[in-house]
Amino acid sequence: DYALYYAKQNAKSEPVFFSHEHERLIFANSALEQALRHADLEKEMRVEFQPVLDLGCGHTKGLEALARWSCPTLGRIRPDLFIKAAENIGMIGRLTEVLFRKAVNEARHWPGELTLSFNLSATSLTSEAPVMRLLSIADQLGFPTHRLIFEITESAVMNDFESAMEVLNLIRSAGAHVAIDDFGTGFSSLAYVHRLPIDILKIDRSFVRDLHANERSKNVLRSMLSLCENLNIACIVEGVETQEQFDLVCDLGGQLIQGYYYSKPLSSGDAHMVLQIEFDTMNRPPLRTVVNQ
Ligand code: C2E
Ligand code: MG
Ligand code: MG
Numbered sequence: 449d450y451a452l453y454y455a456k457q458n459a460k461s462e463p464v465f466f467s468h469e470h471e472r473l474i475f476a477n478s479a480l481e482q483a484l485r486h487a488d489l490e491k492e493m494r495v496e497f498q499p500v501l502d503l504g505c506g507h508t509k510g511l512e513a514l515a516r517w518s519c520p521t522l523g524r525i526r527p528d529l530f531i532k533a534a535e536n537i538g539m540i541g542r543l544t545e546v547l548f549r550k551a552v553n554e555a556r557h558w559p560g561e562l563t564l565s566f567n568l569s570a571t572s573l574t575s576e577a578p579v580m581r582l583l584s585i586a587d588q589l590g591f592p593t594h595r596l597i598f599e600i601t602e603s604a605v606m607n608d609f610e611s612a613m614e615v616l617n618l619i620r621s622a623g624a625h626v627a628i629d630d631f632g633t634g635f636s637s638l639a640y641v642h643r644l645p646i647d648i649l650k651i652d653r654s655f656v657r658d659l660h661a662n663e664r665s666k667n668v669l670r671s672m673l674s675l676c677e678n679l680n681i682a683c684i685v686e687g688v689e690t691q692e693q694f695d696l697v698c699d700l701g702g703q704l705i706q707g708y709y710y711s712k713p714l715s716s717g718d719a720h721m722v723l724q725i726e727f728d729t730m731n732r733p734p735l736r737t738v739v740n741q
């Protein structure tokens with residue numbers, strides 16, 4: 449099932465194998481990039497919102513915007529794939545602005561003081577301009593920066609450490625917040641985390657997955673939670689799917705939880721409805737009891 453090619457880089461060249469699967473992926477990739485080039489971003493892109501639960505008060509703390517693309521020719525494409533494609537073809541700046549504008553346009557109608565988390569790709573950290581444009585969009589739309597959280601991955605930071613530091617400082621000097629996403633999946637996490645200007649660590653869901661079966665993973669999660677506490681950084685545990693995982697994370701001292709157990713990503717309409725109901729019940733005065741004497 450394998451096609452065999454010889455890569456002739458030098459005299460003692462090694463045979464290189466490309467599976468048909470690999471060829472198919474390369475082809476699919478360029479089809480994806482092609483479709484994205486011609487996409488009507490305003491029309492085809494949507495944003496869903498996944499709530500984060502605050503165990504301290506038992507309510508939603510904020511929501512993370514997650515990009516969705518229904519391509520008319522290719523169907524639904526996973527966001528990590530089309531984000532990468534957008535980076536490859538130099539469209540990530542424009543795509544990010546479209547997504548951010550849509551996200552903020554929803555978030556400004558949410559009740560209360562809920563935060564909006566927005567994922568930044570690696571290229572958004574290579575200079576200050578992309579984030580400056582996002583901050584001015586938030587400003588135009590009247591969304592307060594202190595309710596904004598920008599999520600970045602460790603690898604995006606390590607990609608260009610100096611520039612990333614400048615962008616992170618820019619975010620925080622504007623009053624917005626920084627979260628490290630998928631924490632623990634990159635390299636040398638613990639070595640640099642105390643040097644980064646960050647507010648929140650999001651512990652990757654791989655640490656939650658085998659929590660029930662494994663004493664060691666419990667210890668790892670416990671250590672990460674206490675690391676955050678010692679550094680005075682908030683910590684969100686991602687990917688909590690079951691009651692069992694939820695209970696374990698609570699026992700270990702987790703304060704902020706995100707995952708299918710609390711809520712899947714919601715359409716903007718559903719998010720608005722759920723948040724309004726939660727807000728109304730939270731603030732409703734106690735029913736007066738009628739005592740007949
Ligand atoms: P992420 O930022 O780490 O987002 C979390 C992903 O995990 C989301 O997948 C979410 O739907 C999924 N998830 C949430 N809770 C659970 C759970 O309990 N179990 C499991 N198995 N999965 C859960 P999604 O929406 O497919 O996004 C994948 C990645 O694509 C995101 O990872 C993020 O890196 C990227 N992405 C999404 N939207 C954007 C965006 O607007 N801009 C950028 N640059 N990247 C984005
Ligand atoms: Mg994220
Ligand atoms: Mg994540």
Ligand code: MG
Nearest residue numbers: 629630652653
């Ligand atoms: Mg992830």
